[in-house]
Amino acid sequence: MSESGAIPLHAWLIMGVALFAVSSAGAVFEMIEDVGGLSKAAWRLQATSLVLLPGFMVQYARAEDSLKLQWKNSMHLLTASGICLALHFGTWLMSLDRTTLTHSLLFVTAHPLVIIIGLWLLRKPATKMQSIGALVGFIGAAVVVGGGASETGVSLYGDFLAFLGAVTVVGYLAIGRMVRGWMPLFLYAFPVTLVSAIALTAWAILSEGLTFNLDDMTGAFGWISVTWILYVGYLALGPGLLGHTGINAVLRWIPPLTISMMLIMEPVIGSIIGWIVGVDSIPQIWTLIGGVLMVSGLALVTFDSESEEASEPSV
Numbered sequence: 001m002s003e004s005g006a007i008p009l010h011a012w013l014i015m016g017v018a019l020f021a022v023s024s025a026g027a028v029f030e031m032i033e034d035v036g037g038l039s040k041a042a043w044r045l046q047a048t049s050l051v052l053l054p055g056f057m058v059q060y061a062r063a064e065d066s067l068k069l070q071w072k073n074s075m076h077l078l079t080a081s082g083i084c085l086a087l088h089f090g091t092w093l094m095s096l097d098r099t100t101l102t103h104s105l106l107f108v109t110a111h112p113l114v115i116i117i118g119l120w121l122l123r124k125p126a127t128k129m130q131s132i133g134a135l136v137g138f139i140g141a142a143v144v145v146g147g148g149a150s151e152t153g154v155s156l157y158g159d160f161l162a163f164l165g166a167v168t169v170v171g172y173l174a175i176g177r178m179v180r181g182w183m184p185l186f187l188y189a190f191p192v193t194l195v196s197a198i199a200l201t202a203w204a205i206l207s208e209g210l211t212f213n214l215d216d217m218t219g220a221f222g223w224i225s226v227t228w229i230l231y232v233g234y235l236a237l238g239p240g241l242l243g244h245t246g247i248n249a250v251l252r253w254i255p256p257l258t259i260s261m262m263l264i265m266e267p268v269i270g271s272i273i274g275w276i277v278g279v280d281s282i283p284q285i286w287t288l289i290g291g292v293l294m295v296s297g298l299a300l301v302t303f304d305s306e307s308e309e310a311s312e313p314s315v
Contacts, residue, residue, distance in 0.1 A: 147286020
């Protein structure tokens with residue numbers, strides 16, 4: 001991060017575009033109608049792999065032999081990360097077929113609460129603010145689930161699948177945290193995304209009957225068809241490249257805490273985008289109340305976790 005104090009305007013512009021891009025993914029997925037959730041997830045990761053390939057080739061060609069060897073020795077971690085990412089996208093996209101966009105986004109972005117559960121289960125200390133934030137978040141989740149019983153398009157199973165997406169992404173984030181300190185961005189992102197794409201394609205073939213052709217409804221590579229290429233192309237270039245790469249880029253100027261707090265707004269922005277494009281309706285009052293509690297709880301957990309990390313001495 002820049003130590004000059006003032007954050008340049010272009011950094012905020014990049015962050016704003018990146019936040020919009022990642023927040024818009026759910027609404028765009030919903031616009032791909034009559035295609036199974038696993039198929040949409042596989043298409044998205046296939047396209048993103050192609051987008052990331054040039055960056056990978058450049059970084060690999062420029063890498064020193066010692067870095068290449070270290071990278072190859074970490075392939076088991078990259079594979080595990082890719083499997084976690086596949087489970088995350090698979091369960092999240094299946095949830096979109098079974099619950100509303102707002103419910104899905106609230107639960108799939110709840111991974112900070114999952115991390116606190118992990119601390120409790122491992123009997124590791126969580127701070128007072130983290131525990132309070134988790135409690136507020138879980139109360140909010142209970143309100144969202146309870147209020148959703150009378151809301152059109154909502155199901156408990158769909159909400160559960162979305163939360164499972166939050167659980168599985170923790171593995172992806174944890175492995176990324178382990179290796180990204182020394183591994184260049186594309187040397188990490190491309191193989192992880194490729195593994196995820198392969199796993200999701202196989203999963204969709206087994207579960208949704210995809211076939212190896214370009215059919216726009218049942219083809220394993222159906223996203224290349226005229227019907228869907230603009231949608232999936234946007235998902236790959238927008239949320240897939242511009243969103244996540246942009247977030248990594250602005251770490252040079254914007255503190256991680258600020259970025260994390262801004263990303264908490266993803267379910268709010270994503271829901272608004274969904275309402276505007278007509279793929280979701282304005283939720284009922286209990287979902288709004290529970291959503292505010294969930295986002296507030298996530299903010300408390302994230303703020304305390306990032307502040308605690310920032311205060312630790314560097315080694």
